[in-house]
Every structure is written in C-alpha cells, then in structure tokens.
Amino acid sequence: MTTGQQALEETVDLAVPTHMTVSGRSHTLRVEPWTSLLDLLREGLQLTGSKKGCDHGQCGACTVLVNGVRVNSCLCLAVMHDGDAITTIEGLGSEGNLSTMQQSFVDHDGYQCGYCTPGQICSAVGMLNEGHARTEADIREQLSGNVCRCGAYPNIVAAVKHVMGMGQTEGGR
Amino acid sequence: MNNFQYVRAEGLDGAARFVAGHVGAKFIGGGTNLVDLMKYNVEKPSSLVDLNRLSMRDVSELPDGGLRIGALVTNSDVAYHPTVSTRYPLLSRAILAGASAQLRNKATTGGNLLQRTRCVYFYDTATPCNKREPGTGCPAKEGINRTLAILGTSVSCIATHPSDMCVALGALGAVVQVTGPGGSRSIPFEQFHRLPGDHPEIDTTLAADEIITSVDLPRTGFAGHSAYIKVRDRQSYAFALVSVAAGLEVADGVIAKAGVALGGVAHKPWRNPQLEQELLVGRPANRDTYHEFQRALLAGAQGFGENDFKLKLAPVTVVRALEQAAHEGEQA
Known part of the structure; x- marks a missing residue:
C-alpha cells in the first residue's frame, strides 16, 4: 500500500517551461510533456475552435498553423512548440471580420454540421501558403487530410477555388 | 498516454548518452507515429529526447555528387526540394503518395525510416502480438491480414513496413548515416530494415541509442526513367x-x-x-x-x-x- 509520504515523493513535477504565441497572444506556460498541442489550446487556453475528432491524425479537425505551416495539433506535444507561433481558426478572423477563406466557406456553403470546418479552413490556408496547388485535382489531393463526414467536399473545393481565383463562385449547389 | 520526462537535446552526443543511460528513453523527431502509438499505449517511453533543436535540417550536395538529406528535414521539404524533384523525382513522387499534407509537414526523414507497422494486432493492446510483446503470438496469420506481408515472413510475424518514402530510398540505393555512443557508421539502405525472423520486435539494425543524422542519395537518381x-x-x-x-x-x-x-x-x-x-x-x-x-x-x-x-x-x-x-x- 502506498503511504501519503510515498505518494508525495513519487509525484515528480515533470512540467516544462514553454513559451509560445497563439494567434498573436504571447503565453508563458508550464506544460506537462504528455499534453498535446490540441489539448493545450482547448483545455489550457480555452481556444475551442480547433476540434478533436479522431485524436490520431486521421481526420484533420485539429489542423492549426505552426509558423504558417499546417499540422495536426493532436499529434504535436505542446512542449515541443516552445518558441513557435501558432495560428488557430480564432486567429484567422472574427465575427464581422472574417478572413477571405472563412468568408468564402460561408458564401459557398462549405460546411454542414461545421465540426470539421476550422480544420478545413486552417488546412486550406496552409495549402495556399505552401503554393503547390494549381488545379481542382491538386486541391482535392492536398486537402485529403481533412475528412468531412457530412460530405460537403464539392462546396469546400468551390470555396477554396474562389479564393485561388479559379472561378466557379456559385459553389456546388 | 503514460507520463514521461521530456528533454530538449542540445547536442548529438548528449542526446545519445542520455538515451544510452536511461532505460525506456526514446528520441523524438516529428512524432507523428510515436505520439500516435503512445496514445494507444503501444509505445510507453520513460523519457523523450527531442532532437528538433539539432542542426540536421539541411539538404546539401555531397563531394561525390550525391545529395545529403538531414534527418530532421520534413517529408514535405524533401518532396518539394528543387534538387530532389529534378534529380530524384522517384523520391518526390513516393513521399507525396503517402500520408496527408499535415503529416508530411511534421514527419521527418529520420522518423519516416523508423515508422512501425500498421498491423491491427500491433496497435490493439488487448490482443497478442510478437512485435509489441515478444512471445505472445501472432493472430494475424489466421486473422485480419489483408494489408500484411507475402514475402520474408516468419512464424512470429507477417507485418509490413508502411513507408512510401523508404520504397523509393530502397530503389535509389540510399545510405543511412547514424551516430551514437559507439561512434558513427554508414548503413546501406537494404541493411537498415530487417526481416522479422525470431525477433519481430526489432524493426531495424539501428541501436536504441543511435541517432540517424542523414540519408544520403547516390549521384544518379533515375531522373529520366x-x-x-x-x-x-x-x-x-x-x-x-x-x-x-x-x-x-x-x-x-x-x-x-x-x-x-x-x-x-x-x-x-x-x-x-x-x-x-x-x-x-x-x-x-x-x-x-x-x-x-x-x-x-x-x-x-x-x-x-x-x-x-x-x-x-x-x-x-x-x-x-x-x-x-x-x-x-x-x-x-
């Protein structure tokens, strides 16, 4: 049986000082190493825009931008992002002041239930930063890491094409 | 996920010595496979030594005309690197055929080589698996094996290696550069991964305290065909x-x-x-x-x-x- 004193001795503080900027705000934190970036954002910083779908890097609902590059925040250990600049959906725009990509998703009905949408939009912004998409087939391939169980894909593609200046602004309706 | 100690490596020597001296310690690069396996309690490291502050992020020309890809260069950065896509298009194509953009942005060159199998029994801690827990058995041979191996299997294991990048590196005849407490060595790609035999728990010939520093490509890369x-x-x-x-x-x-x-x-x-x-x-x-x-x-x-x-x-x-x-x- 573990005594109170033993339990106290076994409780080692493994938290690590971690500094990061999240959507423009600077945070100095002590983070337990096993905390994912997604959990830190949602539970620690109360930024619940990034969603936990599968928590295994398969659905893309947790996609955020790290120094402008899209990654699955569920597979990131927060302590590994000391010094990084994170942008979540909250940092892309706000109500009444949406970013171009957010507005295009609204205009093209690029969602139904909306659960995957923050990840879809962060992923689409990341894809444009990367600059490797030229065609609709490229868009579909390069956004394949974001799953939409409602099947809003045609309108998501239309929203992204609009931002890329590829026409078809009426969406898939 | 189990609790573990986190260490930011400041140098190759110190990182290798730490892992050599701590039972259950592991290195972490991109972590896209390791963190996933930790969430399933398949991997339970006592400590993680984060290699990301080490300088292994360059793609550079070698004196013999080959190309050196640092172990921390992301899969995306390799695939879209102008020299790789021009001189080694096979490697670019294989990388871009794998995973998703988000994963390729995080996954590293060294880590890609060290991916574990995707066999469902390896992932499911409620079932036996000789690779996860040596000696417990292999249900895959008479079970769910649609994705599993047809060549080089053993009585113990019929797992497959899941990487696309490694298939191209194999065809190209790459060489893996590693370093550890025992010094540095070069491993020809065919000798890096191993067949399961009686020890399916061991995927590669890399020692636990050795670090991949780069993957070197030969001078010619089948650019035309x-x-x-x-x-x-x-x-x-x-x-x-x-x-x-x-x-x-x-x-x-x-x-x-x-x-x-x-x-x-x-x-x-x-x-x-x-x-x-x-x-x-x-x-x-x-x-x-x-x-x-x-x-x-x-x-x-x-x-x-x-x-x-x-x-x-x-x-x-x-x-x-x-x-x-x-x-x-x-x-x-």
Missing part, C-alpha cells in the same frame, strides 16, 4: 496494399541500370540488387524482361488468406511500374 505506383483502397491518404518504385537507365532500348523496390509486401522494402543485375541490366527494356524479373523477385511469395490477392497484384504492379518508367518522357 522512374515510376512510383501505389495501389491502395482509396486514391489519397491510404497505406499501400502494394507499391513499386522503379528506376531505369535505358540506352538504345537496353537497360543500363535498374533499381526496383516494393512496399506493402514485406517487413522491409523488398529489393534484390543481384537479380536486377542478372535479369534487367543488359536486357531489352520490354515486357518479357520485366516478367522474368518479377517472377524471380517475387519467388516464394505466400498469402495468408485475406492477402492472397497480393500474389496476383504484386507481379503486375512490378511490370507496370517498369513499363511506365521505361516510357517516361516519351511523346504519346
């Missing part, structure tokens, strides 16, 4: 059922040099350089040659029920990849 064909259940973001990386140098219709490796069929990228020399080099670049080669390369293949289809799929994929490689660049 190469193909990566990946057969999978859906068009994007799925592991290979069978994949083939094929590279050829062809002069006057005759094969001058060849590199062919398969993914999705074995515990490691499946390649046989001796057969390439005997049955491809010096032969006409045609279907008869490719068929004779695939028969020898895939000799002894054995299915386990659900994966029997690979016995037919692998041969035709080898032939198709070689044909596509040979005809690359020709006018339609």
Whole structure:
C-alpha cells in the first residue's frame, strides 16, 4: 500500500517551461510533456475552435498553423512548440471580420454540421501558403487530410477555388 | 498516454548518452507515429529526447555528387526540394503518395525510416502480438491480414513496413548515416530494415541509442526513367496494399541500370540488387524482361488468406511500374 509520504515523493513535477504565441497572444506556460498541442489550446487556453475528432491524425479537425505551416495539433506535444507561433481558426478572423477563406466557406456553403470546418479552413490556408496547388485535382489531393463526414467536399473545393481565383463562385449547389 | 520526462537535446552526443543511460528513453523527431502509438499505449517511453533543436535540417550536395538529406528535414521539404524533384523525382513522387499534407509537414526523414507497422494486432493492446510483446503470438496469420506481408515472413510475424518514402530510398540505393555512443557508421539502405525472423520486435539494425543524422542519395537518381505506383483502397491518404518504385537507365532500348523496390509486401522494402543485375541490366527494356524479373523477385511469395490477392497484384504492379518508367518522357 502506498503511504501519503510515498505518494508525495513519487509525484515528480515533470512540467516544462514553454513559451509560445497563439494567434498573436504571447503565453508563458508550464506544460506537462504528455499534453498535446490540441489539448493545450482547448483545455489550457480555452481556444475551442480547433476540434478533436479522431485524436490520431486521421481526420484533420485539429489542423492549426505552426509558423504558417499546417499540422495536426493532436499529434504535436505542446512542449515541443516552445518558441513557435501558432495560428488557430480564432486567429484567422472574427465575427464581422472574417478572413477571405472563412468568408468564402460561408458564401459557398462549405460546411454542414461545421465540426470539421476550422480544420478545413486552417488546412486550406496552409495549402495556399505552401503554393503547390494549381488545379481542382491538386486541391482535392492536398486537402485529403481533412475528412468531412457530412460530405460537403464539392462546396469546400468551390470555396477554396474562389479564393485561388479559379472561378466557379456559385459553389456546388 | 503514460507520463514521461521530456528533454530538449542540445547536442548529438548528449542526446545519445542520455538515451544510452536511461532505460525506456526514446528520441523524438516529428512524432507523428510515436505520439500516435503512445496514445494507444503501444509505445510507453520513460523519457523523450527531442532532437528538433539539432542542426540536421539541411539538404546539401555531397563531394561525390550525391545529395545529403538531414534527418530532421520534413517529408514535405524533401518532396518539394528543387534538387530532389529534378534529380530524384522517384523520391518526390513516393513521399507525396503517402500520408496527408499535415503529416508530411511534421514527419521527418529520420522518423519516416523508423515508422512501425500498421498491423491491427500491433496497435490493439488487448490482443497478442510478437512485435509489441515478444512471445505472445501472432493472430494475424489466421486473422485480419489483408494489408500484411507475402514475402520474408516468419512464424512470429507477417507485418509490413508502411513507408512510401523508404520504397523509393530502397530503389535509389540510399545510405543511412547514424551516430551514437559507439561512434558513427554508414548503413546501406537494404541493411537498415530487417526481416522479422525470431525477433519481430526489432524493426531495424539501428541501436536504441543511435541517432540517424542523414540519408544520403547516390549521384544518379533515375531522373529520366522512374515510376512510383501505389495501389491502395482509396486514391489519397491510404497505406499501400502494394507499391513499386522503379528506376531505369535505358540506352538504345537496353537497360543500363535498374533499381526496383516494393512496399506493402514485406517487413522491409523488398529489393534484390543481384537479380536486377542478372535479369534487367543488359536486357531489352520490354515486357518479357520485366516478367522474368518479377517472377524471380517475387519467388516464394505466400498469402495468408485475406492477402492472397497480393500474389496476383504484386507481379503486375512490378511490370507496370517498369513499363511506365521505361516510357517516361516519351511523346504519346
């Protein structure tokens, strides 16, 4: 049986000082190493825009931008992002002041239930930063890491094409 | 996920010494596979040594004309690197056929080599698995094995290596540079991954306290004639059922040099350089040659029920990849 004193001795503080900027705000934190970036954002910083779908890097609902590059925040250990600049959906725009990509998703009905949408939009912004998409087939391939169980894909593609200046602004309706 | 100590490595020597001196300690690069496995309690490291502050992020020319890819260069940065896409298009294509953009942005070159199998029994801690817990058995042989191996299997394990990048690195004849407390060494790609044998828990010939520092590509990379064909259940973001990386140098219709490796069929990228020399080099670049080669390369293949289809799929994929490689660049 573990005594109170033993339990106290076994409780080692493994938290690590971690500094990061999240959507423009600077945070100095002590983070337990096993905390994912997604959990830190949602539970620690109360930024619940990034969603936990599968928590295994398969659905893309947790996609955020790290120094402008899209990654699955569920597979990131927060302590590994000391010094990084994170942008979540909250940092892309706000109500009444949406970013171009957010507005295009609204205009093209690029969602139904909306659960995957923050990840879809962060992923689409990341894809444009990367600059490797030229065609609709490229868009579909390069956004394949974001799953939409409602099947809003045609309108998501239309929203992204609009931002890329590829026409078809009426969406898939 | 278990609790663990986190250490930011400041140097290669210190990092290797830490892992050598701490039971259960592991290195972490991108973490896309390791963190996932930790969430399933398949991996339970006592400590993680984060290598990301070390300087292994460069792609640089080697004196012999080859190309050195630092172990921390992300899969995306390798695939889109102008020198890689121009001189080693096979590598770019294979990388871009794997995973998703988000994962490729995070996953590193060194980490890609160290991916664990995607066998469902390996992932499910409620079932036996000789790779996860040696000596507990392998339910896959009579169970769910649709994605598993047909070549180089053992009584203990029929797992496959899941990487696309490694299939191309195999065909290209890359060399893995590693360093550890015992010094530095170069490992030819074919000797990096191992077959399961009696020790399926060991995937590679890398020691636990050794660090991959770079992957070196040879001077020539089949820039003119190469193909990566990946057969999978859906068009994007799925592991290979069978994949083939094929590279050829062809002069006057005759094969001058060849590199062919398969993914999705074995515990490691499946390649046989001796057969390439005997049955491809010096032969006409045609279907008869490719068929004779695939028969020898895939000799002894054995299915386990659900994966029997690979016995037919692998041969035709080898032939198709070689044909596509040979005809690359020709006018339609």
